Amino acid sequence: MAEDEPNNGAPGTQAGPYEGPRATDFTPEPDHSDDPGYITRTKFLSTVAIAGGGILTAAILVPVAGFAVASSLRSEKWRWVDIGPASDFLQNAPPYPNAEPSTKIGEVASLAVAGPDPEADRRIYVMFGLTNPSAKPVPGPNESTAAYNTRFAAWAAGLTAADMDVLAIWNRCAHLGCPVAYAPGSQGFICPCHGGAYDARGLVTGGPPPRPLDRLDLKIVDQSKQYSADQIAKGQDRLTLQQAIAKSSNPKVRVQVGKAYSISQEQQAFELHAPGEPVTGTLANLYPFT
Numbered sequence: 001m002a003e004d005e006p007n008n009g010a011p012g013t014q015a016g017p018y019e020g021p022r023a024t025d026f027t028p029e030p031d032h033s034d035d036p037g038y039i040t041r042t043k044f045l046s047t048v049a050i051a052g053g054g055i056l057t058a059a060i061l062v063p064v065a066g067f068a069v070a071s072s073l074r075s076e077k078w079r080w081v082d083i084g085p086a087s088d089f090l091q092n093a094p095p096y097p098n099a100e101p102s103t104k105i106g107e108v109a110s111l112a113v114a115g116p117d118p119e120a121d122r123r124i125y126v127m128f129g130l131t132n133p134s135a136k137p138v139p140g141p142n143e144s145t146a147a148y149n150t151r152f153a154a155w156a157a158g159l160t161a162a163d164m165d166v167l168a169i170w171n172r173c174a175h176l177g178c179p180v181a182y183a184p185g186s187q188g189f190i191c192p193c194h195g196g197a198y199d200a201r202g203l204v205t206g207g208p209p210p211r212p213l214d215r216l217d218l219k220i221v222d223q224s225k226q227y228s229a230d231q232i233a234k235g236q237d238r239l240t241l242q243q244a245i246a247k248s249s250n251p252k253v254r255v256q257v258g259k260a261y262s263i264s265q266e267q268q269a270f271e272l273h274a275p276g277e278p279v280t281g282t283l284a285n286l287y288p289f290t
């Protein structure tokens, strides 16, 4: 509207006189530039950004440093734990004179083991089975059932204690620690969390685990005999599997489990590692930065 036009509108309407604040009403903000204690908006936002960055950096670096330090400090207390008579674990021992493919070759037992260390309350699988599970015959593509059964029976009849061993396998997945379960159908261990798969000896067959399942040292001893601490330290109290099978009806022949350890895919023993840690290869040296 031009300055000299008459104002015909009522106050408060679009045509009415302007009643809002005017530039001349503006009161300037006080200047705090020489007050060191005064926090400007820019200063406040910079402080928040620096503090947030610090928290994020700490969130990344503290666990990494913790892992690195914990690896070198980790050492587990352990003792031998009696888990029962040998007869509980060696029931299906060789010889297998008239075996069929459904005949149980060895045993799988699952039990909880309590130890002195907080982490020693663990569930283990005691595997009494073939040292080389892949030696078990499978049906040929054009083989008749009768021919396969005959071939299986001949193979089983030749098995001795030397073809078997006993392992204590910890059910803690080597990926992120979920409990694995034994699946009799696939004769291996399956992890429900991310699909990790292991064979009957705990060796990795698929999925993300960076190493096989950990084991606990296992020995079979005859408690009717006395051994000195030195003999025990040297392993002279350990029965061979053949001796243990021959004596397994004796309730004083016992199975004991001891120190937990990790293994490589080649079943070489290593100090116990945490879930996620590889034991061999370049990545083992770079952990936890991998």
Ligand code: FES
Binding pocket: 173, 174, 175, 176, 177, 178, 191, 192, 193, 194, 195, 196, 207, 208, 209
């Ligand atoms: S925790 Fe077992 S596969 Fe991830």
